[in-house]
Amino acid sequence: MTHTASFDGVRDAARQIAGVAVRTPLIESPALNDRLGGRVLMKAENLQHAGAFKFRGAYNRISRLTEAEKSRGVVAYSSGNHAQAVAAAARMVGTSAIIVMPADSPKVKVEGVIGFGGEVRLYDRYTESREAIGEEIAASKGSVLVRPFDDPFVIEGQGTTGLEIVEQAGPSTIDQLLCGTSGGGLMAGINLSMAALSPDTVCHGVEPADYNDTQISLAQGERLTHAPAGGTICDALMTDRPGELTFPINRRLADILTVTDAEVAEAVRYAFRVLKLVVEPGGAVSLAALLAGKIEAKGLTTAIVLSGGNVDPALFADIIEGRFPGMA
Amino acid sequence: MTHTASFDGVRDAARQIAGVAVRTPLIESPALNDRLGGRVLMKAENLQHAGAFKFRGAYNRISRLTEAEKSRGVVAYSSGNHAQAVAAAARMVGTSAIIVMPADSPKVKVEGVIGFGGEVRLYDRYTESREAIGEEIAASKGSVLVRPFDDPFVIEGQGTTGLEIVEQAGPSTIDQLLCGTSGGGLMAGINLSMAALSPDTVCHGVEPADYNDTQISLAQGERLTHAPAGGTICDALMTDRPGELTFPINRRLADILTVTDAEVAEAVRYAFRVLKLVVEPGGAVSLAALLAGKIEAKGLTTAIVLSGGNVDPALFADIIEGRFPGMA
Numbered sequence: 001m002t003h004t005a006s007f008d009g010v011r012d013a014a015r016q017i018a019g020v021a022v023r024t025p026l027i028e029s030p031a032l033n034d035r036l037g038g039r040v041l042m043k044a045e046n047l048q049h050a051g052a053f054k055f056r057g058a059y060n061r062i063s064r065l066t067e068a069e070k071s072r073g074v075v076a077y078s079s080g081n082h083a084q085a086v087a088a089a090a091r092m093v094g095t096s097a098i099i100v101m102p103a104d105s106p107k108v109k110v111e112g113v114i115g116f117g118g119e120v121r122l123y124d125r126y127t128e129s130r131e132a133i134g135e136e137i138a139a140s141k142g143s144v145l146v147r148p149f150d151d152p153f154v155i156e157g158q159g160t161t162g163l164e165i166v167e168q169a170g171p172s173t174i175d176q177l178l179c180g181t182s183g184g185g186l187m188a189g190i191n192l193s194m195a196a197l198s199p200d201t202v203c204h205g206v207e208p209a210d211y212n213d214t215q216i217s218l219a220q221g222e223r224l225t226h227a228p229a230g231g232t233i234c235d236a237l238m239t240d241r242p243g244e245l246t247f248p249i250n251r252r253l254a255d256i257l258t259v260t261d262a263e264v265a266e267a268v269r270y271a272f273r274v275l276k277l278v279v280e281p282g283g284a285v286s287l288a289a290l291l292a293g294k295i296e297a298k299g300l301t302t303a304i305v306l307s308g309g310n311v312d313p314a315l316f317a318d319i320i321e322g323r324f325p326g327m328a
Numbered sequence: 329m330t331h332t333a334s335f336d337g338v339r340d341a342a343r344q345i346a347g348v349a350v351r352t353p354l355i356e357s358p359a360l361n362d363r364l365g366g367r368v369l370m371k372a373e374n375l376q377h378a379g380a381f382k383f384r385g386a387y388n389r390i391s392r393l394t395e396a397e398k399s400r401g402v403v404a405y406s407s408g409n410h411a412q413a414v415a416a417a418a419r420m421v422g423t424s425a426i427i428v429m430p431a432d433s434p435k436v437k438v439e440g441v442i443g444f445g446g447e448v449r450l451y452d453r454y455t456e457s458r459e460a461i462g463e464e465i466a467a468s469k470g471s472v473l474v475r476p477f478d479d480p481f482v483i484e485g486q487g488t489t490g491l492e493i494v495e496q497a498g499p500s501t502i503d504q505l506l507c508g509t510s511g512g513g514l515m516a517g518i519n520l521s522m523a524a525l526s527p528d529t530v531c532h533g534v535e536p537a538d539y540n541d542t543q544i545s546l547a548q549g550e551r552l553t554h555a556p557a558g559g560t561i562c563d564a565l566m567t568d569r570p571g572e573l574t575f576p577i578n579r580r581l582a583d584i585l586t587v588t589d590a591e592v593a594e595a596v597r598y599a600f601r602v603l604k605l606v607v608e609p610g611g612a613v614s615l616a617a618l619l620a621g622k623i624e625a626k627g628l629t630t631a632i633v634l635s636g637g638n639v640d641p642a643l644f645a646d647i648i649e650g651r652f653p654g655m656a
Binding site: 022025030046108274276278317 | 348350353355356357358359374375377378379436600601602603604605606607637641642644645648649650
């Protein structure tokens with residue numbers, strides 16, 4: 001029980017998820033390269049099973065349950081993508097899943113959980129504690145709580161994204177990498193991989209402007225909660241504090257870039273128009289940072305993660321038709 | 329000048345477009361496999377440069393122009409995807425392009441041509457002949473007419489799609505392949521590749537129900553024009569007669585499947601919801617045929633081509649929100 005997240009664990013996770021998770025493509029767009037004057041390698045985790053990178057970590061954790069644990073089921077709390085991933089992985093290994101989700105989760109994500117056979121328990125994001133509800137269910141049923149990021153197996157599963165980026169980039173040197181950061185599981189897993197395989201790649205986290213807890217935490221050198229915020233279209237990135245296990249790993253980040261909702265909406269529309277990819281707002285923050293010029297890409301090779309694609313049709317329609325507030 | 333389309337030409341085209349065209353991923357979705365009870369390998373040509381497979385053929389043709397030809401520019405007629413591809417390829421090799429497009433072309437395609445620096449000449453799809461207009465411009469300017477399908481270099485360029493499918497499928501045996509068919513350039517190129525590399529793969533063309541000219545032509549053994557039709561959302565597949573060069577090659581097809589506009593809309597929505605890909609209606613006919621059960625996929629490995637992703641936002645919004653007529 002003293003397993004610590006490491007690059008060896010990432011390699012082990014890669015073996016564990018092989019043939020089950022999708023080895024998503026690393027996509028390059030001549031139009032995007034032209035626009036930025038550099039090369040952009042996009043890891044398309046929106047094409048992952050259940051529509052987000054989350055399946056990697058969930059499957060890496062859940063597939064290691066003992067038969068006794070499987071008989072009691074799993075429980076998870078999540079804004080949506082981890083929820084779907086846990087439900088999908090649970091069904092694959094033959095166990096049940098109860099998912100604690102915010103009542104304001106995108107409908108597409110709640111439906112996704114139900115579609116994968118999961119049981120949904122809604123809670124109020126502003127008055128209830130999802131951790132407390134999750135712990136309570138786990139205690140009463142004896143089921144395993146699958147945490148969204150503060151679990152070494154989950155971090156290592158997400159880290160396979162970084163491993164694959166390096167493998168798929170082949171001989172190309174990756175000068176910099178951008179990845180959305182919320183609880184920090186994906187970012188931490190990728191940091192483990194890049195530190196081992198491509199240590200000179202400069203890694204940057206990306207957060208929504210009002211949900212910059214990792215940014216202020218890195219500045220202060222301790223885990224801090226961001227100021228109360230009024231919401232964001234990046235529903236996948238609303239965790240209010242860096243993870244206990246993820247933050248120490250993510251201290252190797254060069255910095256955190258932030259993007260506004262309007263910048264994210266422009267990126268989602270760009271992905272529709274030019275890349276022909278369905279990317280959800282929270283999955284498009286790295287692309288948004290590039291398109292909004294938050295970091296220099298000219299003459300460089302930049303890897304970014306398009307981390308998910310689970311977006312409600314009505315919001316997506318508003319964005320691609322330019323109706324979202326602040327869009328040009 | 330007696331160049332005939334062949335598999336050797338496809339191999340040569342692959343060398344010609346290497347590093348310029350996108351080697352698009354062959355994507356697999358566990359959710360789609362589950363639904364159909366078989367494996368589906370999707371060649372994502374919506375991720376191709378300029379948003380459709382057409383760039384392969386256009387670049388393979390235009391990059392072979394002599395300096396004298398380049399100085400006089402190129403001209404093309406197209407419902408949209410070939411138009412954008414010719415404009416993009418022309419700019420890359422340093423020549424100019426005039427594109428003859430139907431006045432009812434999707435706005436996104438007209439804008440695409442202009443965005444790539446092309447000059448647009450609109451015509452009336454129902455009263456004017458695009459071939460005549462194109463020939464006239466070519467004659468008056470001395471420019472090279474880049475035909476959308478009846479050109480051996482164009483057919484060979486499109487054939488690289490099939491070559492890559494076989495290479496990317498690796499050791500997997502492809503039992504059957506589905507591909508949208510209009511003028512038949514992509515289908516013919518793929519037939520050349522499959523005949524050479526995977527002759528046991530059963531190839532099926534797919535057409536919109538009312539635009540079934542290849543279906544009736546194959547049945548009669550000669551190139552026929554389909555009955556007058558009232559329109560389709562598959563704007564990319566509205567050619568009314570198989571090509572002179574493509575039809576003889578496409579006679580090796582097992583058959584033609586047909587799909588309705590409502591079935592196509594369901595496939596576009598499925599691609600949004602589950603695959604997280606933006607596929608235009610004309611690019612989704614093979615997926616539509618599978619989802620609508622027009623062919624058995626259970627226990628088989630089926631390759632399909634998602635041939636383009638250039639769709640107007642308003643139509644896409646209608647489809648993903650289920651407002652298109654006939655959707656469930």
